[in-house]
Amino acid sequence: MNDAIFSQLDFGPLEEFLRDENITDISYSNGGQVWLKSLNQGVYQVERPEINNALLEKLAFQCANVMGKTFNMAHPFLDAESAELRLNFIHDSIATNGIACVIRKTPAKIRLNRDKLLDEKYISANLLDFLLKCVEGHANIIVSGETGSGKTELVKYLASHTKENEKIITIEDTLELHLDRIFPHRDIVAMKTNNIASYSEVLVTCMRQNPIWILLSEVRSAEAVMAVRNSISSGHHILSTIHSDKASLIPMRMFALIESNIDVEQFVTTIHRYVQIGIYVKGYMSKELGRFQREIMEICEFYVDDNNKPQVNTIFKKTLTGELTMNNPTKYLRDYLGISGVTLPDDIYAANDQKVENVVETL
Numbered sequence: 001m002n003d004a005i006f007s008q009l010d011f012g013p014l015e016e017f018l019r020d021e022n023i024t025d026i027s028y029s030n031g032g033q034v035w036l037k038s039l040n041q042g043v044y045q046v047e048r049p050e051i052n053n054a055l056l057e058k059l060a061f062q063c064a065n066v067m068g069k070t071f072n073m074a075h076p077f078l079d080a081e082s083a084e085l086r087l088n089f090i091h092d093s094i095a096t097n098g099i100a101c102v103i104r105k106t107p108a109k110i111r112l113n114r115d116k117l118l119d120e121k122y123i124s125a126n127l128l129d130f131l132l133k134c135v136e137g138h139a140n141i142i143v144s145g146e147t148g149s150g151k152t153e154l155v156k157y158l159a160s161h162t163k164e165n166e167k168i169i170t171i172e173d174t175l176e177l178h179l180d181r182i183f184p185h186r187d188i189v190a191m192k193t194n195n196i197a198s199y200s201e202v203l204v205t206c207m208r209q210n211p212i213w214i215l216l217s218e219v220r221s222a223e224a225v226m227a228v229r230n231s232i233s234s235g236h237h238i239l240s241t242i243h244s245d246k247a248s249l250i251p252m253r254m255f256a257l258i259e260s261n262i263d264v265e266q267f268v269t270t271i272h273r274y275v276q277i278g279i280y281v282k283g284y285m286s287k288e289l290g291r292f293q294r295e296i297m298e299i300c301e302f303y304v305d306d307n308n309k310p311q312v313n314t315i316f317k318k319t320l321t322g323e324l325t326m327n328n329p330t331k332y333l334r335d336y337l338g339i340s341g342v343t344l345p346d347d348i349y350a351a352n353d354q355k356v357e358n359v360v361e362t363l
Contacts, residue, residue, distance in 0.1 A: 009062050012062035013050045014103070017084075024105055025148070027058055031083055033100035039111070041283055042292035055090070056099045060089040083181070084108060086174055112157040121289070123296045127316055130329075130348045131277070135161045137337030138212075138237045139276040142219070142228075144244035144253070149283040150294045151241040152176050155215065159239055162213055169206045171227070172217035173197065179215070199223040203230060216240040225257045229267075232274035247278035247298040248312050250327070262284055272302040272310035284320070303332035315348075 008130055016022050017036060025037035030257050037043045057229045063080040064071040076091035084107050090100040115122050123131075134141060142247045143151045147314055162168065168186040173194075180188040191202050200223060206214060214231045216224065219242040231238050237248050244253040251271040255264055278300040287295035301313040313333075317325040327351060334344055 007067065007352055009059065011153075012055055012061065013048055013124070014055075014059075018103075018105070021253075023105070026101075026103040028101045029095070029098070033170070038292070040291050041292075042283065043148075043255050055096045056089070056101050057092075060099065060101070063087060075168060081174060083175065083178065104173075106176040106178065108181040109155050110160055110182060111153050120222065120293070126349050127188070127296070127299065130315070130344070131158065131279075132161050133337065133342055134216070134277050134333075135159075135164075135359060137340040137342035139333075139337065140232050140238045140274060141240075141277040141279065142275055143239075143241045143279045143281060144247055144250055144323060145241075145281040146243065146245065146283070149281050151218070151281060154279070154281055155239050155241055156182075156294075157280070159215055166212035167210065168213045169209055169211040170215040171202055171206060173199075174217065176217065177215060200226045203227045203291070211236060214238050218242065219254060219257065221263075222258045222259065225254045228254070229270060229274075238275075243313075244280070247280035247300040248276040248314065250300075251275070251302065269304060269310045272312075273304045276301050277334060301329055301333050303330060305332075 011018060017026050020038075021041060023036050023041065027035040027037075028051065029035075032049070032050050032052055033045060035043060035045050044255065060071050060078055063249065064078055069075070069078060071089065071091060073091065073093040076094040078087075078091075079085040084105060086104045086106060092099045104267060104276055112122075114128065117267050118125055119126060131141075134320040141158065145151045145153050156177055159168065159177070159259065160182070164186060167189075169189045169191060170179055170236045171191050171193065175192060176188070179186075179189070180190040189206075189211070191206065193199055193202050199221075214236050214245060216228055216231070216238060217240075219225055219228055221242055228238060228240055236342060242249055242250060251268045254271060255262075255267050258267070278298075279296060280298035283294045284298045285291075295318075296316075296319050298314070298315040301315055303311055303313070305311050308355070313327055313330050314325055315327055315329060328346070328348055329344055337344060
């Protein structure tokens with residue numbers, strides 16, 4: 001469904017929220033409840049009596065008509081997607097308390113920048129510099145977090161710091177990255193999986209395009225896990241996301257998604273060998289700041305030691321109670337980045353004069 005078709009739809013009073021750049025998601029349910037998710041307030045409810053079942057049914061039927069689909073008791077689910085909007089409807093024969101709808105905005109822009117990240121306490125300057133060094137050194141990075149934590153936005157920001165002459169291929173089942181539109185001058189191929197072209201099939205073609213970076217949409221299936229494994233083991237560099245509440249658990253979370261009898265130790269060792277960095281980002285209401293806060297809470301380094309054993313080095317971890325853990329990167333990461341000519345300072349925290357080796361302190 002293209003933008004020209006979307007422009008013909010009548011969103012009515014929903015247009016107010018579509019035009020607000022601070023709002024990322026609109027949810028309608030329960031016969032009239034409207035819930036919004038914004039960058040600075042998190043999730044909250046608004047009263048809009050004019051947004052009702054009749055309006056949402058009209059919008060759903062408009063989407064179904066222009067897409068050549070049916071939305072009724074026999075076909076109770078409807079998905080519609082444009083370059084910057086994604087809509088999902090559930091018919092009232094299934095949602096028994098009234099039609100349900102979620103509208104997600106996926107704008108073709110990078111919401112994060114250095115000043116915003118530092119000013120909003122998303123990450124410290126030394127850790128940000130460390131992550132950008134990892135991108136420069138072609139580290140494979142997987143960002144974890146809950147729904148709405150900002151995983152995709154962080155991946156877009158990191159991807160924006162890849163070198164201009166490094167070809168990027170994005171593989172997504174729903175379009176959210178839009179790097180080809182953000183950087184129209186760069187060598188970027190945006191690929192979308194569907195019922196005809198699976199992750200595996202798209203990845204085979206992707207390899208033949210000679211990319212430096214492969215950006216995979218959220219890892220949420222066995223096929224996506226295998227796509228990640230095949231990408232990194234073939235020498236390509238990846239940025240991707242996954243649902244996990246700890247960076248250190250990313251390899252095991254990936255294993256849990258696999259639907260085969262692959263040996264767990266062998267699989268986890270492979271991920272530790274080829275994925276260098278795991279990040280956990282969290283969105284929460286901060287009492288201290290009095291607003292919704294997105295923050296990197298954990299950065300882990302994965303590696304395989306000299307005895308071929310998978311290991312995790314917690315470079316940074318912060319709990320919601322303020323307990324802080326910090327360690328410098330190991331020789332394994334330094335050697336990996338060194339292959340690309342990237343050198344890390346001996347103490348990545350030195351700029352803030354923090355004691356770091358195996359530190360645990362309370363803020």
